[in-house]
Amino acid sequence: VDRTEAYPWDVVEALREGGFMGMTVPVAYGGLGLSFLDAVLVVEEMARQCGVTGR
Incomplete structure (x- = not known):
């Protein structure tokens, strides 16, 4: 997402x-x-592992 600015479908x-x-x-x-x-709590844990997913 950061480099390509593409949404991670x-x-x-x-x-x-x-x-x-x-x-x-x-x-x-x-x-x-x-x-x-x-x-x-699930989203918080996802954000710890992958900042894009936790957005």
Whole structure:
């Protein structure tokens, strides 16, 4: 992202496939049903490993 200024669509797709895009969506609607605190903790850990993903 920083050098090419291109949006990392491959990363977005991997996050979607892993269910991360629907972390707080209720299970009844196809999400993981996590709390917002859970989602924040997950994103915080992602940001530690990859600054682009944590944005």
